[in-house]
Amino acid sequence: MIQQAKREQLAPTVYPVYHMLEVNSELKQLVKQGQLCKARDMFEKMDHRDEISWTTLVSGYVNASDSYEALFLFSNMWVQPGLQRDQFMISVALKACALGVNICLGELLHGFSVKSGLINSVFVSSALIDMYMKVGKIEQGCRVFEKMMCKNVVSWTAIISGLVHAGYNMEGLLYFSEMWRSKVGYDSHTFSIALKASADSSLLHHGKAIHTQTIKQGFDESSFVINTLATMYNKCGKPDYVVRLFEKMRMPDVVSWTNLITTYVQMGEEEHAVKVFKRMRKSDVPPNKFTFAAIISACANLAIAKWGEQIHGHVFRLGLVDALSVANSIITLYSKCGLLTSASLVFRGITRKDIISWSTIIAVYSQGGYAKEAFDYLSWMRREGPKPNEFAIASILSVCGSMALLEQGKQVHAHLLCSGIDHEAMVHSALISMYSKCGSVQEASKVFDGLQMNDIISWTAMINGYAEHGYSLEAIDLFEKISSVGLMPDYVTFIGVLTACSHAGMVDLGVFYFLKMTNEYQISPSKEHYGCIIDLLCRAGQLSEAEHMIRTMPFGIDDVVWSTLLRACKEHGDVDRGRWTAEQLLQLDPNSAGTHITLANIYAAKGRWKEVADIRKLMKSKGVIKERGWSWINVNDQLNAFVAGDQAHPQSEHITTILELLRENIGDARLEIRSLHEDVVD
Secondary structure, three states, X not given: OHHHHHHHHHOOOOXXXXXXXXXXXXXXXXXXXXXHHHHHHHHHHOOOOOHHHHHHHHHHHHHOOOHHHHHHHHHHHHOOOOOXXXXXXXXXXXXXXXXXXXXXXXXXXXXHHHHHOHXXXXXXXXXXXXXXXXXXXXXXXXXXXXXXXXXXXXXXXXXXXXXXXXXXXXXXXXXXXXXXXXXXXXXXXXXXXXXXXXXXXXXXXXXXXXHHHHHHHOOOOOHHHHHHHHHHHHHOXXXXXXHHHHHHOOOOOHHHHHHHHHXXXXXXXXXXXXXXXXXXXXXXXXXXXXXXXXXXXXXXXXXXXXXXXXXXXXXXXXXXXXXXXXXXXXXXXXXXXXXXXXXXHHHHHOOOOOHXXXXXXXXXXXXXXXXXXXXXXXXXXXXXXXXXXXXXXXXXXXXXXXOOOHHHHHHHHHHHHHHOOOOOHHHHHHHHHHHHHOOOHXXXXXXXXXXXXXXXXXXXXXXXXXXXXXXXXXHHHHHHOOHHHOOXXXXXXXXXXXXXXXXXXXXXXXXXXXXXXXXXXXXXXXHHHHHHHHHHHHHOOOHHHHHHHHHHOOOOOOHHHHHHHHHHHHHHOOHHHHHHHHHHHHHHOOOOHHHHHHHHHHHHHOOOHXXXXXXXXXXXXXXXXXXXXXXXXXXXXXXXXXXXXXXXXXXXHHHHHHHHHHHHXXXXXXXXXXXXXXXXXX
16 A cells, blocks of 8 residues: 555646646746746646647746756657647747857748748747847848738837847837837837937937837836936936936836936936935835945045945845945945055955956056056966956056056067957057157057057057157147048047147147137137146246136136246246245145245245245244155066165165265265255256
């Protein structure tokens, strides 16, 4: 009896054929609830399975994104005798092919659909379009669509979605317009795809027209459509529209809250982003990883480490710290707050580092001037991480340029040539800047001459390189050639050419370019452009005109322009204007050692020693001390820094001994090491 009971327990459950309707209904319910294991167990115990049973289970695996198991079941179903291959079965199989990028089986099913006549089914044709689009066969998908006799909202949405996701935004919008003329009804997904195309192409006019249609069709209350509208307006530079959309929402979801926080961050209004996050925390909507990434970015821009650390602790408790978007944002936060050790600890704690993680940590140390650490991370990335991309390489080249590490920069250049990413515009401009900053203008020119594709970033880098090293005529000549290669100068390009004019003393040409920038290219002059013109006038000795421009410039006057004028007063011996300019500077920074010393030098040049003595007494009473200068040299890949009067270098005794030997051998010439408290003439 026990053995009989065991046999009955192990035996499959038998479902009579006349109960198939109930069995398939139960199977469908399990699949709908996501209980695939129970559904599969029930399916395996069925002694009879019809087309509905097979299609239901295959559809369940497709919805669960398990293309392998879906196609495995479909293959077993295909060889079952007596089963009819209907339109629903084929369309589900095509969805599995699209999910698993199985183009071979998809094309076989396409052939079977044509042969069997199932191609005339709107379900099969729509699934074919979706499959071809997702596997990158755009032309084949369009052919299937054009041959369809009957098109519904699913087929139209499939072709539009496929084109937009493949980057063919204008073509997708053309199909959307044709769909509108054909009087086919829309759904929320169709509107969202069309809005995405408008956003990606920055077509605000199209986006507004589609927004109008969503209102007419009654989709303007759908959170899915509203969120897409918010993204579109954000990308088209209308963040205030995003705020209005959010305020009209009855029940904003997590995407809506995240969109609003991101919008405020992009607007530079991080304080508002923090307030919105606090409002969200009081609502019933919990933030997700994207929300935390956005609010952490806000804290990073504000450089408020305390807030960032609190959010870091919160996401750690929620278990979201392993999310790459969150972890990468935390690294950026700590780096902007100057907490490089914390940024490194977060990076090392990431279990799955992506290309953004590596590029971010390398940029962190590069921007901080820590060349050795940046190269260490690059070496680690090459050993264990993904292939370095243009962002990581550009960061490394940047630190090579700022620290004058020419040999290391050449090694990175050689790596670029081997890796095949030397054609990227960002890499080209970084190489040109690196060679220029290291004083190797000829090498920078060789890189520029080897450009295969012209881009304004590389042209600007070369113009700046020429201008910074006194090759003013070359910089101006290169600027004049920009239009001949079909490029348009941007505001950074004009900074380069104005700098070149300043160094060459070409006042009239500099003013001409300054006016041309506004009148012809509609580029509003920034504070940097005004600074270039002020420097140009100061170098030419036109101090009155420079002072007038400082007073009339539409920006808050900072210490940079006043310092430029003060140095010019010293150079040209204008005592009265120099004293007045120094007073303006001291109002901004009363303890500026440079201002006091420069003014003292102006008086000294005119023999006004009483005023010099008064400034010395004033500095002493204020406790103002000139900041010590320092220099560095790279020997055997080791950066050695030297500060005047400092003996902290591990080989300071040997260095001092060599200096004494040199001093004895020089003879009458003496090495004079001045006191830090004495004047240093620039």
